[in-house]
Amino acid sequence: MKILHKSAAILSFIILVSFWLLSFSSELIGGHETIRLTKNFVFYGMFLLIPSIITTAISGFKIGQKYKGRVVEAKRKRMPFIAMIGALVLLPLAIWLRYKANYADFDSSFQIGQIGELIFGGTNIYFLGKNILAGRRLAN
Numbered sequence: 001m002k003i004l005h006k007s008a009a010i011l012s013f014i015i016l017v018s019f020w021l022l023s024f025s026s027e028l029i030g031g032h033e034t035i036r037l038t039k040n041f042v043f044y045g046m047f048l049l050i051p052s053i054i055t056t057a058i059s060g061f062k063i064g065q066k067y068k069g070r071v072v073e074a075k076r077k078r079m080p081f082i083a084m085i086g087a088l089v090l091l092p093l094a095i096w097l098r099y100k101a102n103y104a105d106f107d108s109s110f111q112i113g114q115i116g117e118l119i120f121g122g123t124n125i126y127f128l129g130k131n132i133l134a135g136r137r138l139a140n
Helices: 002-029 032-064 070-102 108-139
Strands: none
Touching (some): 002 032, 002 108, 070 108
């Protein structure tokens, strides 16, 4: 169970960082076609990211039942925020930004959505990173 949890957490983190870096760099140096490809990649990547985050949460919950303390409590408190940001903000934005990019509708609302995706994606990267570091402390 610990190997599954660690693997799913690292996969989730790598995917989120990849999405963030691709989105940022495509906006910064890419043209509309690069942005469109990036938004499609992020959208389809959600089909891997969502199960990996769910696997991380479920396995972490099962493993965490054996542990007590501030580190475990902090991890437990961060998970609902990670899930809410993902389900309520990042997934809808991925769908909407993909739609807009596929129709070459790069208006100001697209730019605002892109900024939101970068901010909330960065927030989830931060929370997941803190959980990974906390998990390493627990494992030692």
